[in-house]
Amino acid sequence: MTLRTANITVQLSDKTILNNISIEFKTGQLIGLIGPNGAGKSTLLRVLAGLQAASLGQVLLDEQPIQDMAPLNKAKKIAYLPQTHECHWPLSVERVVLLGRHPHNDRHHVTDESLRAVKEAIAEADIGHLVGRPVNELSGGERARVMLARALATQSDILLADEPIVSLDPRHQIDVMALLQSLARKGKTVIVVLHELHLAMRYCEQLVLLDGGEKVTEGSPTNVLTEKNLQEVYGVDAVFGEHQGEHWVLPWQHK
């Protein structure tokens, strides 16, 4: 399943949020969308999910424009995890995860396949101990993992996640990034918006750097997260190093 954007431009009330963005997302990779606040990362993710219409250009899934796809069919192929983890009723954890099966149309007659997908997603997101509890009583981090499990339960080919690790403690940040990486290695295309540059460097295979609605550059983490790019785009000086044969980066000070 190939996903790419062709000359995406998004304009909202005369302001250009994204300008002529063309990216090819490689199948089976963990891809990070990075850039400072207001760069257009979340908008790009919403365009990919079909939640935000592009003013110009198209998102193509297997060369088919996603706006031409039937909503349920699209939802089966693309799962989207938004930044906010809203749940308006005190639903239990497993019922929230089950909602991820909505596109498969078997929600009210829970099939064995759905049950299996839900159990698998709960195990992958490490929330087995939360089963039975209402989501509104969970901490922010626990809730974030429940919502991740919900997105996983769809078993889509493409997973889009907007800052999925923002409210997690370091152990769970590492766990979730490792999980996303392993999902990518199993053939899923995983696209995440990230601010944690050290984890982007360590876990992503491809990074897309955005700034002011423009694509600055894309490529492997070591090619994107360079001293020059971090200074020019983020306005920070960073420290670089190597540990156990892997590169790391640490934003250090205001330039």
Next chain:
Amino acid sequence: MDALKSQRKEALVLVFLLSALILLSIYSLAFGDINISLINSLKSIVNSNPTIDSIIFEEIRLPRTLLAILIGASLGLSGAALQGMVRNPLAEPGIIGVSSSAALGAVIVFYFGLASVFPMALPIGGIIGALLAVIFLYLLTGKNSSMLTLILAGVAISSLAAALTALALNLSPNPYASLEIFFWLMGSLADRSFTHVWLILPPTLLGWWLMLSTRHDLDALSLGEETAQSLGVQLQSLNKRIILGVALAVGSAVSVSGGIGFIGLVIPHLIRPWVCFQPGRLLLSSALGGAVLLLAADIAVRLLPTQQELKIGVLTALLGAPFFLHLILKSKRQWAA
């Protein structure tokens, strides 16, 4: 986990509500100022040999009971559907201005004295009022409006309808007409006939079908609009089905019964824990619950030893308003915590 597959708790609620409805229906048909034998009445109807009992049964008790069930179910279902749509347990059919506009439509019919010339003008006026409210709502909110705009537009329509109703009362040509409007606004199921049942049945059933068709999507909407859309829910179609469904069901209900409040608020709230808080599952049980509550209230107003029969709308408001207050205080405490 396997509880996900089991639907025992929900089935239990449905069975309980259905049994309550059947028992209350029998009571409502048999007891009143005069107690009648249901079996004898049915026999004489089948044999086309009318007796006093069978006439009371056919002309008075049966339409009244059926209307209580239909209208109660419409109010309960509409409340549950609207609460699911706006994701707020304080929503109720009045919120989108349909109830008050339906009332206005009926009041206009009273005002021009059409009701005495042509009795059916009253329900028709109510339905037209409700539909006009929906059209206004769309004109005010546009195609891609947020939930807040929708609610504000509903409040505006309600206020306008209430103001115009007050104007009609104010300018009413004779005191008798004002009194008639006044009493009608209080809400009642007394002295209604089968004609009323047949008139509201088609729009009511259509409204129910529209609302019930959203049950899967309402569950997904629990996670917010963006997530629901990403799960394949078509939000505009969902909103349209619910708003039109509420207009048809509540519009026709109000036009026959007058204003009966709070059923759409109380019932979904009471039943929600029994369906594991799933807004989709709540719909059918709230319809049954609404029917049970309105039928019980109607029996109560007939039994209460008041000089004049208490209006059912007065009773539901007397019980519902403190409940509403309790809900507000409860949510205030939650916010404070």
